[in-house]
Amino acid sequence: MTNLAVDLPGLTLKNPVMPASGCFGFGREYSEFYDLNQLGAVIMKAATGDARDGNQIPRVAETASGMLNAIGLQNPGVEKIIANEVPFLSGYDVPVVANVAGSTVGEYVAVASTFNKVKSVKALELNISCPNVKDGGIQFGTNPDMAAGITEKVKEASNLPVYVKLSPNVSDIVAMAKAVEQAGADGLSMINTITGMQINLSCGKPLLANQTGGLSGQAIKPIAIRMIYEVKQQVNIPIIGMGGISTAEDVLEFLLAGASAVAVGTANFQNPYVCPEIIKDLPDILQQYGFDSVNDAIGKGHVA
Amino acid sequence: MTNLAVDLPGLTLKNPVMPASGCFGFGREYSEFYDLNQLGAVIMKAATGDARDGNQIPRVAETASGMLNAIGLQNPGVEKIIANEVPFLSGYDVPVVANVAGSTVGEYVAVASTFNKVKSVKALELNISCPNVKDGGIQFGTNPDMAAGITEKVKEASNLPVYVKLSPNVSDIVAMAKAVEQAGADGLSMINTITGMQINLSCGKPLLANQTGGLSGQAIKPIAIRMIYEVKQQVNIPIIGMGGISTAEDVLEFLLAGASAVAVGTANFQNPYVCPEIIKDLPDILQQYGFDSVNDAIGKGHVA
Amino acid sequence: MKKCVEMTVHSIQQVAFNTFEMTLKNTYIAQVAMPGQFLHLMAEGHTLRRPLSIADIDRRQETITILFKQIGQGTKQLADCREGMKLDAIGPAGYGFSYDKSMKTALLIGGGVGIPPLYFLGKELRRHGVHVKAVLGFQSEKHVFYEEKFQGMGETYVMTNDGSYGNRGFVTDGVDLSGTFVQYFSCGPIPMLQAITNKLKDHPGSISLEARLGCGVGACFACAIPANLEGGYRKICTDGPVFAAGEVVL
Amino acid sequence: MKKCVEMTVHSIQQVAFNTFEMTLKNTYIAQVAMPGQFLHLMAEGHTLRRPLSIADIDRRQETITILFKQIGQGTKQLADCREGMKLDAIGPAGYGFSYDKSMKTALLIGGGVGIPPLYFLGKELRRHGVHVKAVLGFQSEKHVFYEEKFQGMGETYVMTNDGSYGNRGFVTDGVDLSGTFVQYFSCGPIPMLQAITNKLKDHPGSISLEARLGCGVGACFACAIPANLEGGYRKICTDGPVFAAGEVVL
Numbered sequence A, B: 001m002t003n004l005a006v007d008l009p010g011l012t013l014k015n016p017v018m019p020a021s022g023c024f025g026f027g028r029e030y031s032e033f034y035d036l037n038q039l040g041a042v043i044m045k046a047a048t049g050d051a052r053d054g055n056q057i058p059r060v061a062e063t064a065s066g067m068l069n070a071i072g073l074q075n076p077g078v079e080k081i082i083a084n085e086v087p088f089l090s091g092y093d094v095p096v097v098a099n100v101a102g103s104t105v106g107e108y109v110a111v112a113s114t115f116n117k118v119k120s121v122k123a124l125e126l127n128i129s130c131p132n133v134k135d136g137g138i139q140f141g142t143n144p145d146m147a148a149g150i151t152e153k154v155k156e157a158s159n160l161p162v163y164v165k166l167s168p169n170v171s172d173i174v175a176m177a178k179a180v181e182q183a184g185a186d187g188l189s190m191i192n193t194i195t196g197m198q199i200n201l202s203c204g205k206p207l208l209a210n211q212t213g214g215l216s217g218q219a220i221k222p223i224a225i226r227m228i229y230e231v232k233q234q235v236n237i238p239i240i241g242m243g244g245i246s247t248a249e250d251v252l253e254f255l256l257a258g259a260s261a262v263a264v265g266t267a268n269f270q271n272p273y274v275c276p277e278i279i280k281d282l283p284d285i286l287q288q289y290g291f292d293s294v295n296d297a298i299g300k301g302h303v304a
Numbered sequence C, D: 001m002k003k004c005v006e007m008t009v010h011s012i013q014q015v016a017f018n019t020f021e022m023t024l025k026n027t028y029i030a031q032v033a034m035p036g037q038f039l040h041l042m043a044e045g046h047t048l049r050r051p052l053s054i055a056d057i058d059r060r061q062e063t064i065t066i067l068f069k070q071i072g073q074g075t076k077q078l079a080d081c082r083e084g085m086k087l088d089a090i091g092p093a094g095y096g097f098s099y100d101k102s103m104k105t106a107l108l109i110g111g112g113v114g115i116p117p118l119y120f121l122g123k124e125l126r127r128h129g130v131h132v133k134a135v136l137g138f139q140s141e142k143h144v145f146y147e148e149k150f151q152g153m154g155e156t157y158v159m160t161n162d163g164s165y166g167n168r169g170f171v172t173d174g175v176d177l178s179g180t181f182v183q184y185f186s187c188g189p190i191p192m193l194q195a196i197t198n199k200l201k202d203h204p205g206s207i208s209l210e211a212r213l214g215c216g217v218g219a220c221f222a223c224a225i226p227a228n229l230e231g232g233y234r235k236i237c238t239d240g241p242v243f244a245a246g247e248v249v250l
């Protein structure tokens, strides 16, 4: 039998496939389509200290093989997430990853430490790469020193493994990865969306109310693969890979590039069953290309 | 009548549409499909000091709504280009732009100054953003000081207007644009390709012999539009826009974002007639969205 | 369990300028759909699905009717569909119209492609014995569709912006012609809904909103709009698309 | 002027495992194409065109035959085409086989989907009175196609890797069976061409290469490979796909 299990810091995964943050809410909606117990893990929508309203609509636009979003971290705030959302996910036998965001280092630290007491949350994903908010988010994600600083502070405050989610909007992704590795990150999560824009010809102005948005979907897959490949050669912490995954073949490509697990975002919108379908197809695809387990394939795409 | 003409430093264009560097050779091949006199201008394939062999094949891969290339600046060298290629293009009533590349500042300067004597070459496009060569190219394009330095030196050596071609593989595109503007650039050309990778599942290794390649085509259009929009708000030199253009509607989107003219790359491979078709469609599209001329539309997508 | 179902194109025809009527066969949706709900339809090769309101249902034939305007690539692809082709849809999606079945008279106010869900609603209201009147707004004569169908349910006032058909004017003008009613139900572009809710602020009403959707199932927050009274927000895709007039900030 | 033409699918059928034969109607290409040239075919929704060799031409019916293996998305789309559908092609592209029409005997050596261009070549050679022999290599029995057609032109030796049909072995083994000839013509994967050109280094030969193409018209340098003797390079899409054995570095 093909072994799909992977062990990562804090995360004992029965398979390497999890929905990506922000594309799966807090799990309720897709639980109406299928049994979430099939998933490797669930990454929740970003949590901030207080509730956030997010940006004005329109918040999404379609692009060639992709989409732009500018949700703006709308969420009910960390306390309400823990009170109202985590208990639902705790009902499943699936590790929960909390995506942590904020405008200041203090907010990140506060949100992160609030999850210390929550048993079913097994790891944090530190979102220093959201392109859609004015303060915080992407600044932290494009400056290695700031990224390292915030990682250190969150590590001090949290008793959970921390996966730092890297922004692709940088000149040197390896420098970012090394900086947060040295600052104590337990893992990396890459990539977040790439900043983009669409102009609506009918009104002659940017379509999104926020003007810019984050590009996701199949269009960005080659960029994600490249960044993971480069980073894998230079860091020793595991990588959760994402960016345009919609098939089991895509998952294998990410594993070969160096990801130890993967997240699926935009593809959920096309096909609500995409995660369980990928999980079902993965054993055959691994076998077809000569691998007996997920662990076998990780990083095997690297040229000696 | 809709006025398609645009005047840029060195370039008096009857329309704003030109084939992009590297996607049109030196014009001969597509001249077998249509009369090149229809074009606004032609941007030639990169020229280096000596002939270059480029990378091993495979040099291209297909991606979702895009492609990767790692040609590696193969070209016969600047002298041979001037001797054997430019005369052919000089036979047309179309301004020629020379794309200048190199591994050292010295090589850039040498190549640039060699074009001083060539009458039909009306402007230089300074390619400091090629992701597919080991030395030079992209380093110059991701460091504002190096970019400014090379721009200054080339400006000193050349009697032609210089359009600096920016790399999108940067954290801060506006900083790059400002640096080269201050260094004397006459215009900008943006964007070059985004570094990406594809892993070939059949052999389990990167498909391109060069491992990484530059992503082009419709997939990158939202990134190009965003970068041009951001740069337009901060610099005063004109922008030649490119990245995923394949229709007259796309051209209008680039004009609204702030481009004064556009280049079409990858789309030539799908449809060899794409440039003349866009030029034919452009007047109607401009009219449909309320513009009487190309000049009218430039930068009109900006929110007050 | 929510469902993503395969639907079979049963018929397609053009009913007005760039406007198409398509019937789709699917047992499940035909059995459970309510007026105001929509299908979130996949158009092959596109990243986002297209939301289209359910305009009618034939529970015996198990067919669902949608009416749509061809705007961009996705609706063009739908317009090019032929009988027998399969379409993938999430549905029935959203939360539809609620109403008091014992109400005497209902006024339906639709603009352009906001009209389809009102037809399904009108039929259901009639089934419960509610008297139905309709005001339908179109750009011009060539855009008019379904006038006879609404006439068949009750008095119908057609308005065109340019007066090329029916009465010249907006649906707000049409409301003046239509006389008394208990509750109104409206669907159309946001500016129209703003005008209607302003004009009819003393009447109970329900409005159905359009917005660009991401997931269409409530997971991505693409469609969240501020709620009016107690603060917070509503998701158009799952809390709506139908809201009580005044419930959300337009 | 080079041309990008619209071709109409005239027929399509499966001829072996995952292998399809398609005939396309187009006057221009049917009139001018030469053996070794290819069509650079657009598969809707894809960024790059697919190069497929011309396997036969019926100048009277004005049809062109191609034979292709379904590998990825593009060839799957082609395999799903039905009679009457339109395909957009650049062609005839590339530089085909050249040969001495007075030659006595030619040996055709094809592996898998390298076989199609050799059929067109063989027919032309026969038309000029050249005696033709063929060695055809396939993975296994279920991959075999066009054996009878080649038998109709001359002695044909079918090789399969696993011996499930014809002779067990590689095309190089087949060459040993085939006896004498003046010139050879070979098309197949690069390792096969390396083996053949090594084995037959004392014979004049022509080889047709495969590579991932960009433009397909000579403009993008995606397909440039080093030339052997006087240095420089050759573009597979326009200088080739056919080269003299030894002309390029394999």
Ligand SMILES: Cc1cc2nc3c(=O)[nH]c(=O)nc-3n(C[C@H](O)[C@H](O)[C@H](O)COP(=O)(O)OP(=O)(O)OC[C@H]3O[C@@H](n4cnc5c(N)ncnc54)[C@H](O)[C@@H]3O)c2cc1C
Pocket: A061, A062, C038, C048, C049, C050, C051, C052, C053, C054, C067, C068, C069, C070, C071, C072, C073, C074, C075, C076, C113, C114, C116, C117, C209, C210, C211, C212, C213, C241
């Ligand atoms: C709940 C709901 C019900 C609807 N019912 C109908 C109906 O019955 N008939 C009808 O003709 N139209 C209806 N619409 C509008 C319809 O969804 C859009 O016209 C359609 O999605 C446009 O797709 P396109 O491919 O033509 O446009 P494109 O411009 O190619 O679409 C690009 C993206 O923008 C979205 N988009 C573009 N315009 C709109 C819009 N006006 N509203 C929402 N999304 C948009 C598309 O869904 C897609 O994601 C409804 C919208 C919603 C939210």
Ligand SMILES: Cc1cc2nc3c(=O)[nH]c(=O)nc-3n(C[C@H](O)[C@H](O)[C@H](O)COP(=O)(O)OP(=O)(O)OC[C@H]3O[C@@H](n4cnc5c(N)ncnc54)[C@H](O)[C@@H]3O)c2cc1C
Pocket: B061, B062, D038, D048, D049, D050, D051, D052, D053, D054, D067, D068, D069, D070, D071, D072, D073, D074, D075, D076, D113, D114, D116, D117, D209, D210, D211, D212, D213, D241
């Ligand atoms: C001059 C020439 C003639 C050819 N003649 C034939 C023929 O007669 N019959 C036949 O079955 N095949 C032939 N091939 C190979 C054929 O082009 C590929 O099998 C086909 O392009 C694969 O497309 P896909 O969509 O199935 O694969 P995908 O993997 O989806 O293609 C992705 C990209 O890679 C390219 N690609 C993938 N494999 C190859 C390959 N082996 N060679 C070149 N490009 C490739 C595709 O064109 C496309 O750009 C020829 C190739 C060349 C260069």
Ligand SMILES: Cc1cc2nc3c(=O)[nH]c(=O)nc-3n(C[C@H](O)[C@H](O)[C@H](O)COP(=O)(O)O)c2cc1C
Pocket: A020, A021, A022, A023, A045, A046, A069, A071, A073, A099, A127, A130, A165, A191, A192, A193, A215, A216, A217, A218, A220, A242, A243, A244, A245, A263, A264, A265, A266, A267, C214, C220
């Ligand atoms: C609508 C939407 C909302 C998102 N929200 C978040 C978020 O709250 N936190 C976060 O770290 N990433 C967020 N992302 C980024 C995704 O988690 C993921 O990194 C990215 O979309 C690339 O994966 P994909 O191409 O599979 O979607 C969001 C993406 C989308 C499309």
Ligand SMILES: Cc1cc2nc3c(=O)[nH]c(=O)nc-3n(C[C@H](O)[C@H](O)[C@H](O)COP(=O)(O)O)c2cc1C
Pocket: B020, B021, B022, B023, B045, B046, B069, B071, B073, B099, B127, B130, B165, B191, B192, B193, B215, B216, B217, B218, B220, B242, B243, B244, B245, B263, B264, B265, B266, B267, D214, D220
């Ligand atoms: C095959 C290929 C070769 C290219 N060669 C060059 C080059 O020599 N010099 C250069 O400045 N840009 C080169 N480019 C980049 C294009 O000029 C253009 O900036 C980029 O492809 C984005 O435009 P597009 O999406 O329309 O292709 C090349 C692109 C491709 C696809």
Ligand code: FES
Pocket: C212, C213, C214, C215, C216, C217, C218, C219, C220, C221, C222, C223, C224, C235, C236, C237, C238
């Ligand atoms: S569209 Fe995703 S929540 Fe409404």
Ligand code: FES
Pocket: D212, D213, D214, D215, D216, D217, D218, D219, D220, D221, D222, D223, D224, D235, D236, D237, D238
């Ligand atoms: S494929 Fe472009 S030069 Fe050959």
